Amino acid sequence: AQSVTQLDSQVPVFEEAPVELRCNYSSSVSVYLFWYVQYPNQGLQLLLKYLSGSTLVKGINGFEAEFNKSQTSFHLRKPSVHISDTAEYFCAVSRNAGGTSYGKLTFGQGTILTVHP
Amino acid sequence: GAVVSQHPSWVICKSGTSVKIECRSLDFQATTMFWYRQFPKQSLMLMATSNEGSKATYEQGVEKDKFLINHASLTLSTLTVTSAHPEDSSFYICSATSGGAGETQYFGPGTRLLVL
Numbered sequence: 001a002q003s004v005t006q007l008d009s010q011v012p013v014f015e016e017a018p019v020e021l022r023c024n025y026s027s028s029v030s031v032y033l034f035w036y037v038q039y040p041n042q043g044l045q046l047l048l049k050y051l052s053g054s055t056l057v058k059g060i061n062g063f064e065a066e067f068n069k070s071q072t073s074f075h076l077r078k079p080s081v082h083i084s085d086t087a088e089y090f091c092a093v094s095r096n097a098g099g100t101s102y103g104k105l106t107f108g109q110g111t112i113l114t115v116h117p
Numbered sequence: 118g119a120v121v122s123q124h125p126s127w128v129i130c131k132s133g134t135s136v137k138i139e140c141r142s143l144d145f146q147a148t149t150m151f152w153y154r155q156f157p158k159q160s161l162m163l164m165a166t167s168n169e170g171s172k173a174t175y176e177q178g179v180e181k182d183k184f185l186i187n188h189a190s191l192t193l194s195t196l197t198v199t200s201a202h203p204e205d206s207s208f209y210i211c212s213a214t215s216g217g218a219g220e221t222q223y224f225g226p227g228t229r230l231l232v233l
Binding site for chain 1: 121123149151159160161162163165210212214220221222223224225226227
């Protein structure tokens with residue numbers, strides 16, 4: 001089984017400041033890693049994902065994340081945030097092997113990012 | 118990008134009635150659809166995995182007779198909450214994918230259910 005821990009439930013930050021949202025995972029098998037964003041009253045939208053290859057992944061809206069296998073982390077970063085980045089962010093993992101859980105996502109608890117002017 | 122719709126977006130019903138929620142992939146064929154439940158200020162919990170033309174696979178602790186899932190076509194899956202009770206009140210979200218584990222899941226906007 002997999003588990004995901006997002007270390008911060010809420011992150012307040014000022015506009016144009018950098019931000020890092022932390023995510024750690026636990027799994028007995030190799031995983032794929034995802035970051036999703038949920039704006040108020042909307043569904044989840046994929047920001048980026050790591051499947052293989054380069055450990056630094058770039059996504060939409062200027063976000064990037066780095067996969068660190070030794071620390072089992074997949075932290076999300078943005079060098080300069082905007083007011084419009086205010087939303088809830090979810091880290092998720094899925095197995096990258098076959099079996100009954102193939103394709104299923106396990107989500108973290110979510111981190112609410114609030115960008116202040 | 119791929120679009121997934123859900124209908125209705127919100128529903129209020131009386132205790133004991135059944136409610137059907139539709140999930141549609143609008144511009145792609147979804148071989149697999151997932152149903153999640155999200156409680157206030159909590160994460161998404163997977164309820165079941167639905168593959169077109171076959172029975173849904175339910176997660177441990179999810180009552181299959183309570184939450185009926187039908188995936189009749191490559192673009193439509195339905196979740197029926199039977200004999201709904203107030204504790205079934207929640208935000209139900211579906212997602213759809215056309216591939217396996219590494220493929221992106223596209224999420225619907227969710228359906229808020231309130232059972233009185």
